[in-house]
Amino acid sequence: MTSINEMNRLTELTEEAIEYIAVGAAVLGTGGGGDPHIGKLMAIGAIKKYGPVKVISPDELGDDDLVVPFSMIGAPTVMNEKIPAQEQMSKPLDLIEKELGRKISAIMPIEVGGGNSLIPVIAAAERGIPVLDADAMGRAFPESQMVTFYLDGMDPSPITMADERGNAVLMHAIDGIWEERMARAVTIQMGGSASICDYPATGAQMKKSVIPHTLSLAYEIGKTLFESKEQKQHPIEALLKQLNGYALFHGKASDIRRRMEGGFTRGEATFEGTGEHKGRTMKLFFQNEFLLAKEGERSLAVTPDLISLLDQDTGMPITTENLKYGARITAVGFPCDPKWRTPKGLDTVGPKYFGYDVPFVPIEELAAKKGANQA
């Protein structure tokens, strides 16, 4: 595995970089994080119009810089059908600047998942400011308090939101849980998706609390998937090596149940084994993101560890929204950032929180028990 520390760091977002990030972020997005295709098209459009966007590392931030996370909130089912309006890409940032009485120094993704890795690029291009190479999840999660900022007790306010019609909201929530309640309710009223800024903070705070270099990581993952064939390596094998990952299951989607519920896309998918897993069955449970993989009563991977679905042949990631009946997939799993494996981390994003009656067991241990096929 290439450690993140040894990785090449992105310094500029070009069209090519965005193509790679869109794919890498869909892997880290574990099925959610918004549609990477729409985010990609919008980000490329913005770069064509305004020029490449500078990427800075957290250690380049000034302590007093104002750094603002920017993303889309809502159900992926809706986001696929409702392309964000131009005004939505600037209004929440304008409201933050007005409320705090100062200019934003850098914009960052709240999650390095799906389209939400690229939403900040659109706004940063328009404003001519850099994007921070970091996020607050190291993956995607469905709820707004599921960020390292919440684990660190940061104030999420002011929180700003906008829809595509011209409605906008600024909230002062007493904590991340209250933000989630109020922002989710507003999102549902706004038609199921909205743009949002939360946890605006200083460079000094962000240096402590972000998960660094995850845009670079997404870029490297995309590069691996695109370039592995040239190196005569199967893309999935190359990816598992890169991320310390595990192949969980090879199979074919035989049943997919999605429902819109409480502003989320919730459901489960069933896969009949293929190849070495023929005759076996895997179930994947999701709330926007894939959160639990089980074979019968046995857990294969459990949130907050990452679960992604890849096309068996190309290794390209498949989102919860785009998963189709008959799709031939390999389910893969990766260890999450260590911050999520702490007691507060597991209270916030562990299986109990999502209502799954299984304990969290690190994917390394699950794989060791099973004698899994680690690349």
Place this chain on the structure above:
Amino acid sequence: MTSINEMNRLTELTEEAIEYIAVGAAVLGTGGGGDPHIGKLMAIGAIKKYGPVKVISPDELGDDDLVVPFSMIGAPTVMNEKIPAQEQMSKPLDLIEKELGRKISAIMPIEVGGGNSLIPVIAAAERGIPVLDADAMGRAFPESQMVTFYLDGMDPSPITMADERGNAVLMHAIDGIWEERMARAVTIQMGGSASICDYPATGAQMKKSVIPHTLSLAYEIGKTLFESKEQKQHPIEALLKQLNGYALFHGKASDIRRRMEGGFTRGEATFEGTGEHKGRTMKLFFQNEFLLAKEGERSLAVTPDLISLLDQDTGMPITTENLKYGARITAVGFPCDPKWRTPKGLDTVGPKYFGYDVPFVPIEELAAKKGANQA
């Protein structure tokens, strides 16, 4: 009937005036508008602490004055149990002043119903500014777009809200319908009730759009109910004379069904006739407010005309929340402000909007058909 023009105008809110207004506003509140008792206690407390509050007539407003309606939003069922916090009584006004960059000249009730007539008094006392003798309904209605401001196409934004925990929200809604959607969703998350400012506007605009002198009217109604016995008149007879009203039904509450639904208290109540109505049955339908009175298939009174329940003996008004099994009541009806009988008025607050399959017929016509007992 004393016409509003001939009425004595309030110039100052003393403890006695507040006692009268609380009762009169509960009549005009048609069962809703929040608990008059809690509003009364809070307003009296504020006047004891800060001194009497000045009342001004719309014609005393300067054209550039900033006038801000202030009220509680939510289900009365919750408001009876959740007394507003001190901070809630100032935060929405502070947010308006910050957003608009200027001081508020006067605070007004959005509805002259129940507790919401008195909520502005609390805030005005603390700030040492006057309360405007006017409202935007001439009664109470359950939804936030049900205001003369909406009929006049006014911008409801900025809208500000606060709960008792410290959460606060500022919204820019494209119109009153979007305000209602978003503010109602936030209210539900805030636990079912919240304080809110909406439709802040200039004195010039307010002079055109308010329903004037409704605080004075509430005061006069309260005075009538309290003082009629001295004048050897039945309080209900005195009230009907004062308001051009109609006695709809004398009866006893035999069934009350309330449910919390979408942030409202909805339901219906059945009354078995007493006295001259013995052997007959009336049904009252409500959403926070009483909206429709029927005897069998015949409408007795239909929203937006006012329907109030009064204690048969004392004439004291009974809210939807405080109505109890066995209560002996007289249901009375009054014509609404003419603004509500226009096509846009009826689209906004007519029976169809609330899902009642009856036409709007003015209470004068219904009473004439029935040969009702007009005082």
